[in-house]
Amino acid sequence: MNRSGRSAVMLLLGTILARLLFSGGYGWFVQQRMRIPLIFAAVVLIIFGIHDAVTGVRQESADPLSSKRSAGPGVGWLLILPLLVLVSIAPTGLGAAAASRVDAYTPTEETDPFDPIDTSAGVPEMRVFDFLERAIWDNQQSLEDVTVRLEGLVVNDSSVPDGFKLTRFMVSCCAADGIPLQVSVHTDGPPLEEGTWVIADVVWRPPEIPYKDVDGELIVEADAVQVTVVPDAPNDPYESPY
Amino acid sequence: MGWFTDEEVRLWATLFVSVCVQALPFLVLGVVISGLIATFVSPDLVQRIVPKRSVLAVPTAGLAGLALPGCECGSVPIAGRLVAAGTPPAAALTFLLAAPAINPVVLVSTAVAFPNDGRLVLARFLASFIAAVAVGTWWARRRGGTLLKSKQHVDTHETGRWDRFVDVASRDLVHAGGYLVVGAMAAATLQLIVPRSILDAVAENELYSILMFAGLAVLLSICSEADAFVAAGLPQFSLTSRLVFLVVGPVIDLKLIAMHTGVFGRRFAMVFVPVTLTIAVISAVVIGQILL
Structure with missing residues (x-):
């Protein structure tokens, strides 16, 4: 996984967490008291994602080859699976x-x-x-x-x-x-x-x-x-x- | 979809997403700490802090687990970076096993779930701590501490401290996080297909219930902060067999196996997982016999 992929995954994760927090939808997945830890996670992910993207662009302009370097293992792409499941299946929590x-x-x-x-x-x-x-x-x-x-x-x-x-x-x-x-x-x-x-x-x-x-x-x-x-x-x- | 109904697909999605959402804050906390370790903790510092002899280092690392409130998902990247920073692997492994099992949040939720069985909280603490120290000691003796290498990359190209910290934390996040997703999928699937009739069939026999609870702890992959409530909800089983569930779950379960394999490698996991599982079960049964 290269750097731009990594930044994108972190930004996506942070954004979807923020969305779940704003809509209250997180309550279908976790207990209400997880709100503060989730806010922390969303903020850190978004900051990391932005910082990562900006540094990546800066490095690429200095050294065009830097974008090819590995920034993490390919398994990291799996982190977008929960987002895909959220969007495609739209789970609605525990029911009958x-x-x-x-x-x-x-x-x-x-x-x-x-x-x-x-x-x-x-x-x-x-x-x-x-x-x-x-x-x-x-x-x-x-x-x-x-x-x-x-x-x-x-x-x-x-x-x-x-x-x-x-x-x-x-x-x-x-x-x-x-x-x-x-x-x-x-x-x-x-x-x-x-x-x-x-x-x-x-x-x-x-x-x-x-x-x-x-x-x-x-x-x-x-x-x-x-x-x-x-x-x-x-x-x-x-x-x-x- | 011939095999599953719409409801079951939705339920699977709910379980899968919940495990991911629940684990994410702990994973983020874990990689922030692992990033700090990689940035600020030098091998020199580790040499000065960690006792030289494993007889001292291993129990100290176990007690250090008291200080990390949270679930198990955060402790895997932390242990990886501790090894990379020069901590003796036996001590890092002990920390890895002890942190999710004996931290205050877990002990308090156990006390809430079993309001009239205070001894169960003590038993959980002791059995988990003993198991963690036993695994650490075994590793120190048998392996001489050489086989464990963290697969987390340290080849960061960043120069500034802040850039380095973010780079390492992000690497660890996509690394451990990817494996967490694998484990969450497996756990959601097994929660759905393990038939509840298994529970009733084995309740009669103590040996079978112990083995079943060890297996359930691995398959269900419930957070260490929540497993006590699940155990409390199964009163037809003996306290000892339920203690096995509480001691095994935080150290070995599907999502942890996936993360161990990813962060430390397959060869490590193939030795570590069965040994830890066996030691955890024995520790729980012995402590259960004495205390419960």
Whole structure:
């Protein structure tokens, strides 16, 4: 790879990172807290790319043969592959298809007492992770008879014939480590298309068999009060385990 | 496309791009440091800083790994430049293995993923550190430190310090970055085709689960900051077998094998990868038996 190729690859990478940062599209690939490291990477790549291109032109005018010299191994050209994939396949993050690949996550035991749920300002929004954690580990059963608002995507499953599995992915670094968080939501409403994003006001349905006696996959269930289809996914499509 | 559905192609693309996007900041940080090493660290300086005897140099290099917060992708070019600057290869390799496994960010995320198993954090630290030092010591004895040569080019033609720094960092970036892309493609593909039924089939047998977790750590190539959450999500397996996953993943996985091959050469990788894998598994199992 010669010098102009190297500068071009670095500039392209830096530009596409900057674009992902401006559009917020990076949130489909990595956790939100990667924003600052990604800004750092984009800035360094663009500075290096410009500096490299300028030095290359300067050297070439002094010594025409300098542009032929190797500035890095040919394997470096592969760095434009992620860009080509981004443009040609337009990946849209983890969706319903990804949910069936991995077992859903069950929050580990939480020993701190849970705060009471504040319902004074209307239906409180709750992370799917917190909902599962309260459902399974709260001895005070703070979820009982309280309507809370969850946001996630629809995954249809034969285990919930009268509803769907409301699914949100928990991502700690990048989408490749995503693990689904799922609540089985029962509803009177019409069936929803797989992969639709919904905001669901739900009431926890206490389990028939106590969770601790369940052998195998633990399923947390809820009854829908209202399910609203939302046109777009939220800006931060994934939940963080922190 | 007869083999895969549109959804699967999109999912593959998501996984592939995510691994690349996630790794890029760490790679950039890594090549900035490797550029600084090539520009400012002379062999004389290394001679003065690094202890002469490998008995001291290797554990010191392992502990130095505590200071580099980040994932594994950045440490490969750094180790390459350390060797080029005259660091004993055994010490550079120990650093390469220890940095992604025992740095504070990784230990904290492990503690968050296993809130009630504090001993697992300690076990991870100890098993990874011991494995890194064992590999470094083995290399110092068996190889006499002569076989390892960095394939990173030092033939920069730049004269000014700043120009030299940018040139070396850019070289390392396209070099290690190209191999990172190879590894990311392999990891995305395997994530898609490893059937989940394998997991349930082997959960019964401890030996099989240990071997399976070692294999999964290599194939899935998950970042060392994230692997603890994946392990926490598989509670049907013993803590020891999951410890194997946490100790092997940061030192050997598909994207690292690609980068090792690219930066240090195929002959090196063919010896280093199986030895490191074996030592990491043994270290994790022994520490697991004692602590967990």
